[in-house]
Amino acid sequence: MDYYMEDRNVINRLIREWTQYGRLVIAYDFDNTVFDYHGEGHSYENVVKLLRDCKEEGAYLIVFTSRSEEELPFVCSYLNDNEIPYDSINEQPPFLDFKGRKIYYNVLLDDRAGLHSSFSSLSATLQYIQQRKT
Template structure:
């Protein structure tokens, strides 16, 4: 019997991400734009840790998509910012075509969002990515 909800423990979240990454060969990572990788209010905030992790995950084969509430007219501006700042992405507000199911809720293995537990999601994804990276280095 568990004393707490299983996925309230970041270690368990990281382990699930690692297992899913191994099983499928990649992860689907959704990330918000405003105040997650872009300083929406122009207050001088940095998002270097998130951007670095996204780059590492992309190198490990993850599918990355921007999941934003911005209107579609802003997508060209978002794409320009991402390209100028070398922030990887595969799509904006589109789940990958390779999923065997479709639904109204966008699918992702993990969501990085300043309004949705960013710190916890970041740490769990970072742990899973480190484990995948170490495993791949060992196998080479």
């Protein structure tokens, strides 16, 4: 099996990177990851809680959305009104000397990009980081 198809290897890499750098860069989509785009009554409370908990542990959070520039004030307003943490929107972390078209992140939470798998791996990583502190 491909190495990063195994959850344990993904979790170990995230733990190693969080430990080495003191934080992770976590990117997350807006629509249908923290916001109910279609108004169907979906809850994203588990993702939002994970983001809050990761932020408390020092993670850098990027909203990685395909929304247009004109829609970003709404995105900011929604995130602020619902106390969903973020550090930037569609921008590289300022502390990284990384140049490229793709935004750098250690893990991506996105309803169209394996949300369950990345959520589970990040949750396990956070649990390890929190236990290590006690």
